Amino acid sequence: MAEQATIERVKAAFADRFGGAPDLIAQAPGRVNLIGEHTDYNDGFVLPLAIDRGTVVAARRAGSETVVYAADFDEEDRFTFAERIDDAGPGDWRNYVRGIIAMLVEQEMAPQGMELVIGGDVPQGAGLSSSASLEVAVGLAVASLAGAQIDLTLLAQLAQRAENEFAGCACGIMDQLVSARAEPEQALLIDCRSLECRPVPLPEHAAVLIVHSGVERGLVDSAYNERRQQCEQAAGHFGILALRDADEGQVESAEELDELARMRARHVVTENARTLDAAEALAGGDMARLGRLMADSHASMRDDFEITVPAIDELVAILQREIGGEGGARMTGGGFGGCVIALLPQERVDPVIDAVRRDYRPPNGKPVMIHVCRPAAGAALITSLP
């Protein structure tokens, strides 16, 4: 969830830009993933949680034109539904907004004209899903403005399509679904085939640390889409719908599978198994087992899926060394930079933070960004239609 200061900033920007008060305000959180990486688009399992940072959207019905003001960039977008809503070109924030609005127009869940002000506090380019939180927050605001009580799973599916079709990233459903459906103090075990979500409580004495590596990442620019293609190719080789349906023996013994495809498939198949184990370990408060699973997950991302970078490997090694046996650390998110997540006993937080500040030098030369977070709630209206 966004901070109160962000909500106040968006309200003030709305009054400034459009005058008066919005009809409603919605927000949706960013996320961090405990384990289950690049498994979502393989119909597999993921275990993310929502963070206490998000996107806030203040919205009001108006005339026949839609005007969107992004307070963080001081930039605007304008369009009408009379013409087809197109994407805005690569790397433009407007894609996420236009995308989800276009999806809602299709569902007849958007009023003709609107005034929207958007602001957020999810760090961008950090792999904490600022884009999913933007899509979901705008989607909830717009559907609610149309008087629709949108189902949160449908909202996540439309937001994912917005990202696929407007932003050009072939992402899975994890980020949008956890942003829409997260519950406070819980991680969410998501079956990305059935979209069933099972909340798994975090042990009371456990803390979640998010440490930014200082390596910026961009999903679309990265080799993300290429990894997805390689997974689909491997599934095609086995004649199955998705790698969710493969097992380890099959992957290791397939004679004609090329080595790269075998490595990618091995990561997905073993990561699915680790994610289910991790949900069980988390529910049982078994931090030592979780730590081992997180370490194996990181090694698999580094060696088989090849999505880590040296700075991230170094940061993970420092965290693992300092945390010791109770808890663990791994890269989180799509890869090629971004953040590392650590799960550890609360009393270890301060010494571990001190050690990271002492021993890790982010490649961007900036002070290392560390955030201690508790799992937050999913998307919600802060104020609704009168």
Ligand code: GAF
């Ligand atoms: C990104 C994508 F958006 C998700 O769908 C997921 O694939 C993740 O990378 C990797 O687990 O966040």
